[in-house]
Each structure stands twice: as structure tokens, then as C-alpha cells.
Amino acid sequence: MNLHLPPQPPPSSLYSSLPSLFRITTTLLSLFLMAPSEQVPLDGETASDSNVTLDESPNKSRVTVVGSGNWGSVAAKLIASNTIKLTSFHDEVRMWVFEEVLPSGEKLSEVINKTNENVKYLPGIKLGKNVVAVPDLEHAVRDANMLVFVTPHQFMEGICKRLIGKIRENAEAISLIKGMEVKMEGPCMISSLITQQLGINCCVLMGANIANEIAVEKFSEATVGYRENREIAEKWVRLFNTSYFMVSAVQDVEGVELCGTLKNVVAIAAGFVDGLEMGNNTKAAIMRIGLREMKAFSKLLFSSVKDSTFFESCGVADLITTCLGGRNRKCAEAFARNGGKRSFDELEAEILQGQKLQGVSTAKEVYEVLSHRGWLELFPLFTTVHEICIGRLPPTAIVEYSQS
Ligand SMILES: NC(=O)c1ccc[n+]([C@@H]2O[C@H](COP(=O)([O-])OP(=O)(O)OC[C@H]3O[C@@H](n4cnc5c(N)ncnc54)[C@H](O)[C@@H]3O)[C@@H](O)[C@H]2O)c1
Numbered sequence: 001m002n003l004h005l006p007p008q009p010p011p012s013s014l015y016s017s018l019p020s021l022f023r024i025t026t027t028l029l030s031l032f033l034m035a036p037s038e039q040v041p042l043d044g045e046t047a048s049d050s051n052v053t054l055d056e057s058p059n060k061s062r063v064t065v066v067g068s069g070n071w072g073s074v075a076a077k078l079i080a081s082n083t084i085k086l087t088s089f090h091d092e093v094r095m096w097v098f099e100e101v102l103p104s105g106e107k108l109s110e111v112i113n114k115t116n117e118n119v120k121y122l123p124g125i126k127l128g129k130n131v132v133a134v135p136d137l138e139h140a141v142r143d144a145n146m147l148v149f150v151t152p153h154q155f156m157e158g159i160c161k162r163l164i165g166k167i168r169e170n171a172e173a174i175s176l177i178k179g180m181e182v183k184m185e186g187p188c189m190i191s192s193l194i195t196q197q198l199g200i201n202c203c204v205l206m207g208a209n210i211a212n213e214i215a216v217e218k219f220s221e222a223t224v225g226y227r228e229n230r231e232i233a234e235k236w237v238r239l240f241n242t243s244y245f246m247v248s249a250v251q252d253v254e255g256v257e258l259c260g261t262l263k264n265v266v267a268i269a270a271g272f273v274d275g276l277e278m279g280n281n282t283k284a285a286i287m288r289i290g291l292r293e294m295k296a297f298s299k300l301l302f303s304s305v306k307d308s309t310f311f312e313s314c315g316v317a318d319l320i321t322t323c324l325g326g327r328n329r330k331c332a333e334a335f336a337r338n339g340g341k342r343s344f345d346e347l348e349a350e351i352l353q354g355q356k357l358q359g360v361s362t363a364k365e366v367y368e369v370l371s372h373r374g375w376l377e378l379f380p381l382f383t384t385v386h387e388i389c390i391g392r393l394p395p396t397a398i399v400e401y402s403q404s
Pocket residue numbers: 067068069070071072073097098099121150151152153155176177178179209210211212354355356357358
């Protein structure tokens with residue numbers, strides 16, 4: 001296979017010499033894994049401070065989480081565990097809930113506020129008593145000057161339209177959403193959609209972050225991507241960072257967001273390989289080729305994207321975790337096991353019970369960009385994933401293309 005892609009950088013000796021996770025503390029990990037230029041100081045105010053503040057000073061930041069799915073609920077839990085400890089934030093975290101009626105006849109937002117659990121999208125996990133579920137979007141964002149967007153990407157255009165003129169002028173945003181939109185003028189990342197529609201700055205947070213694992217406080221890392229304002233990035237790091245969720249910041253918003261977005265397409269390919277029972281070597285090959293395509297596609301869209309971003313949590317680490325344990329992988333495995341005879345929509349509804357896949361629609365969006373720009377042949381993996389998803393090719397094509 002000839003991909004005509006740029007040459008790869010040499011492997012980093014830093015990574016090959018890392019001690020085992022099990023032998024070092026998370027503090028040491030931060031020293032080993034982050035280049036000094038990427039470390040974000042916490043200005044003496046860290047989430048390990050034990051003072052619980054109830055002060056309602058107007059100078060404090062108010063946080064609203066827009067979204068309450070699987071990751072949205074975990075994000076609210078993480079943030080709430082910090083706002084209650086850090087003096088620069090109001091304790092309360094509002095979480096916008098796309099309202100639905102549960103089989104019991106109760107409203108989801110009311111059950112969340114009664115039980116402190118998102119019984120549908122994150123059952124069994126207490127969110128923190130300072131998380132308040134709010135079904136009215138306008139009311140949820142009204143007083144916030146820090147907005148955390150975390151919904152499936154396909155709903156964001158509609159949400160942004162509803163928020164025009166409803167948010168505070170000085171608000172800052174961060175997107176945890178892995179996906180993109182394709183418009184007439186070309187691809188539009190979700191952080192750009194937020195900035196364009198709402199007129200506010202938007203950072204991103206991506207990483208190897210399977211929500212259910214972070215919910216039970218298993219150690220993981222994440223990457224904040226920012227454009228220019230490092231102080232804002234530091235504030236987001238303070239808001240998210242905990243002893244089990246280690247966040248660093250890089251000045252490469254497009255690179256970080258494209259990593260999070262494109263890995264979902266590779267995860268679909270990895271799921272096909274699993275469904276066909278092709279084994280670990282094949283899956284590793286798919287991941288390697290996928291990473292190359294992620295990097296090449298990102299750099300063709302934005303020449304500013306940095307090589308080093310692919311070695312952060314948002315890059316290779318997210319690719320690995322999602323190809324091993326993510327929802328995209330799981331549904332694609334079922335699709336291939338059924339020989340492509342059951343649709344992704346059907347499998348998503350059955351397997352995910354209301355949670356949403358991002359990889360299938362992202363594969364379509366990427367394909368649109370590739371075909372519009374005449375790049376299809378440069379990206380055989382991305383192209384083949386979409387053609388399998390829409391039934392134009394059988395699942396076995398995922399390896400056949402690479403042997404031709
Ligand atoms: N779940 C994870 O492990 C994880 C981890 C990292 C990043 N992400 C990313 O975070 C984003 C959100 O994922 P999630 O896991 O929180 O969501 P999810 O997959 O659990 O999606 C369900 C959410 O979508 C909402 N919803 C359904 N229909 C809607 C509509 N018409 N309008 C608005 N909302 C609607 C539901 O109420 C629910 O809150 C995605 O881009 C995903 O890729 C997810």
C-alpha cells in the first residue's frame with residue numbers, strides 16, 4: 001500500500017524509557033510525561049486543598065456543563081469535586097439535561113436531583129452534592145462564565161443556535177466533544193462552531209478517557225488544547241485536574257481536537273478487525289495506519305498542527321484505549337460479526353441504550369472532505385471505513401485494501 005504520506009518522526013526515547021505505571025506515583029508521572037514547556041503550574045491553588053468554601057463572591061467563576069450523557073456526567077463529577085475545594089469557583093455546578101421521561105414515568109432531571117445519580121447514563125455513581133441538573137438550557141447557562149460543552153457532536157449546531165444571545169459576554173468555553181461538522185465552505189471543528197456561533201473563545205479537552213473508568217476514579221490523563229491564552233488554559237487545567245485525572249495543556253487546539261475526532265474512525269476499523277477475529281497483529285496494523293492517516297489529515301487541514309500533539313494523551317493514548325475498549329469499537333465488532341447485515345443505527349440503539357456513536361458519522365464527514373478535495377486515494381483506511389459503514393463494501397474489505 002502506498003499512502004504518499006509525510007515521513008514519520010523517530011520514536012521518542014522518553015516513552016520507551018518510562019518506568020511502569022505501577023512503580024511510580026502520579027506525581028512522578030507528571031514529571032516524566034510532560035515536557036517542561038507543557039507543564040501548567042497550578043499557582044498554589046490545587047484540587048488537593050482541603051478547604052471547602054461556601055462563599056458566593058461575584059469574582060468567582062461559575063461553571064455549567066452543557067450535556068449529561070456518559071462522559072458529560074463524569075465531567076460534571078470531576079469538576080464538582082474541584083469547585084467545592086477551590087476558592088476561585090462557585091461550588092455549584094449546573095448540568096444541562098436533555099430531558100427525557102424514564103420507564104418509571106419520572107423525569108430524568110428530577111431523578112438526578114433526587115438521587116444525585118444519572119440513573120440512565122451513569123448509574124451507580126454519585127455526582128457530588130453540588131451538581132444540579134437543569135432541564136432548561138437557557139437557565140442552565142444564564143449565570144455561567146465557564147461553559148463546558150459535552151454532548152454528542154451531531155446535536156451541537158442546534159444547541160449553539162439556541163444559545164445565541166443567551167450566554168454571558170465574558171464567558172469562556174471548553175469542548176469535550178469528539179467530532180466535527182462539514183459545511184459548504186469545508187470542515188468545521190466543534191470548538192470553531194462554538195466560537196463562530198457564540199462569539200466566545202473555546203479550548204478543547206481530549207484524551208484517553210473512557211468515561212466509566214474515570215467515574216470509578218481509575219488513573220488517566222487528558223490534554224487541554226488552547227489557541228493563545230495560556231492563563232485560560234491553566235484555569236481549565238485547575239478545574240479538571242485531580243489526583244486520578246492528570247491534565248496537561250498544549251498550544252494546538254486543532255491538533256488536539258482532530259486527534260479526538262479522527263480516532264473514532266480508526267476505532268470503527270479496529271472493531272471490524274475484532275468482529276472478523278483477525279487477531280492482535282492485524283489490529284495493531286490498523287492502529288498504526290490509522291494514526292498515520294490521522295496525522296496526515298490533520299496537517300493537510302491545519303499546517304499549524306504539531307507532531308508532538310500525537311504523543312500526548314489526546315493522540316496515541318486515546319487511539320489505543322478507544323481501539324481496545326470503546327463504544328465505537330464494540331458496535332463495529334457487532335456489525336462485522338453480523339456480516340454488515342444489521343445497521344449501525346440498530347446496533348447502537350441495542351448495545352448503547354441511548355448513548356451515541358460518533359465514529360460512523362465522523363467517517364462520513366471525513367469522507368465528504370476527502371472526496372471534495374480529491375484526497376480519497378491518500379486515505380485508504382478512512383475511505384474504506386465509510387464505504388463499509390454504508391454497505392458499499394463488506395467488512396472484510398478493511399484488510400483487503402491494505403494488501404492490494
Ligand atoms: N463516553 C465516553 O467514554 C467519552 C469519553 C470522552 C469523550 N467522549 C465524547 O463526549 C461527547 C459526549 O459523549 P457522552 O458519552 O457524554 O454522551 P452519550 O453518548 O452518553 O450520549 C447521550 C447524550 O445525548 C443526549 N441527547 C440525546 N438526544 C439529544 C438531542 N436531540 N439533543 C441534545 N442531546 C441529546 C442524551 O440526553 C444524553 O445526554 C461525545 O463527543 C463523545 O465522543 C465520550
